[in-house]
Amino acid sequence: MAEKISGSEALMRSLLAEGVDTIFGYPGGAIMPIYDALYDHREKINHILTRHEQGAIHAAQGYARVTGKPGICFATSGPGATNLLTGIADAMIDSTPLVCITGQVASPLLGTDAFQESDIVGMSMPVTKWNAQITNVEEIPGVIAKAFHIATTGRPGPVLIDIAKDVQFAPIEFEYVKCTKIRSYVPTRPIDMEQIELAAEAINKAKKPFLLIGHGIIISGAENELIELIEKADIPSAWTLLGNSVLKPEHPLNMGMLGMHGHYGPNIKTNECDLLIAVGMRFDDRVTSKVSTYARQAKVIHIEIDPSEINKIIHADYPVLGDAKKVLTKLLPKIEKATHTDWINEFKACYEIEFEKVIKKDLHRNNGKSTMGEVVRKVTEKTEGKAIIVTDVGQQQMIAARYSGFAQSRSFVTSGGLGTMGFGLPASIGAQLGKPDRTVVAFIGDGGFQMTIQEMGTIAQENIPVKIVILNNHFLGMVRQWQELFFEKRYSFTEIKSPDFVALSNSYGIAARRISKSNELDNAVSEMLNHDGPFLLEVVVEREDNVFPMVPSGASVSDVILEKSDQE
């Protein structure tokens, strides 16, 4: 007769069976039995106590983004669970695998407005791939197995499991079987060779093909296949924010970033190509801007794992359903060798213009202050592009995306679809724990930093050697830029006063330094990178700098502007 263990112990063993080695969490009343069971496994499972549940979930996201494994977080009922919602919504829209376990009041109390009771299952429905509440201890192994299967297969996403407190105590005869299929869930469709043939034919016929690299390539691990394809058929390519780091900066077919603050060439040439090949991307509105004027002249191939994304925004002439790596593998043998030198040179000409009007200024200014771009470039140079770059949200995010360059894939962690300020600091914690052998540098604005500033405590307690660069312009920079360009400089509540970040950092026992002159930058970045342990570098930058190029809201991507005067 098998031994009986508690529901909490069953949960622990289920997590261990799924290969969990790191959990980010914050205990509380309704999850205490689970934490008690966790205590017996603290040698095998590293639990990181954050300072807010939002810190826990963003850390879990950072961990998942750099490892590809699901991020795990624990929170208690009521406010603990609701504090996870922002991170869950963020993971949902950025396709990040997460398994969130929340404690819940004892099952007889459900629906009675009990202490710290909240209907987290109801609240998280629109923003989870799947969720469930466990009120019967026998369900634990099956539901956890199902949760991991759903979170990590097909298009990854967050799953929330709410476990009632009495269930955490109840006895169960434990047996764990991994979930390999659910009859109502098809993570990837079998590849339709007819779709492949049509797509290949279109690529071979195209005179001006343009390929869009999305997050799906990284999720699928299809980087090599992608590079082989574009090199074979000589296709200029650009990347979405989350597709960053697939291509090395010096790759001859790397034309830059797409989107509202992407590079000039990719935006302009979108409306001049004859074939648009979208791989693992979802035509987000930051990329397309005005849909009615987006690539109307081109045929569109859409290689995508989620059937509901096909024809959601942009009509796909040649949809190809399936996992990116599998699709590209099947597609490659059918692609003919080709050259498109003249077409590629058009992109290069755009880059020359952009360099003169935007990039030169972004990377150096003669007024003695560092520019944001200069700081990002310096870090990239000194880390040889090998660091994992994490960003917060706003101007610093766009500048970091544009001016870092990566020697390997899966090196850029940012909140794309939801644009959550405060993401950067906790995400960098998760990223460092996921990849302890790599340098992790976070670029954060003075506004975003203050949103999750309490996670400095987590860094201090666990001695996580992240390198934090605060680009301080004393404003909520991106909002201020819009107020300057579209609201006649009426700076409505965007000026922000911050603490002395260096003193704050030191109060946590974390080394820190502030610089404001560009001739201090080289030395300061070296000091930061060479320091053994966490380091905060505050760089005081120009108060009112703008990020260009910019595709103004509601404009065509062809109307991308390079500087402020272009607007008149």
Place this chain on the structure above:
Amino acid sequence: MKQEFNIIAYTENNIGLLNRITIVFTRRKVNIESLTVSESALKGVSKFTIVVETTEEQVQKIVQQIEKQVEVLKAFYHTNDELCYQEIALYKVSTDDLTASDKIESLIRKYNARILEITKEFTVIEKTGHKEETQEFFEELNQFRVLQFIRSGRVAITRLTIERLSEFLKERDKMLSAID
């Protein structure tokens, strides 16, 4: 151009799934005209019949979003002429009005309705049909004062394809086992 569509979804019989499905409609600001959920021919599988008024482009996207939900087995949409459907309506009138003349009685015969229940105070009349038909009957009956009225959701069977749920599930199982 908007028209009436019937969305049919087969799902697992789990709590909370109704909420997940209605969220798809709420997000797109599409009103659900009527909704029927009940157990399908296969035990443990629920069938949803949802009537909406929207464009074909919109209903295609809605169906894809419904299928995306983990517990949904299959979803598709039909226009009214692709289905054979019925709705049921109940009308309560006072028994005194019923017996006062033979006008209500002849309406019941004309519209092929039937009397469900008679008490001293009230009589409940039942009619099945399409919305236009039950509505027309209501308007005629209301001349004699309808005390209470309720219309059900839709039950529908497709004219075109033969749906055999158990076969679909066998095919699905094969497909899932084939994916490595």
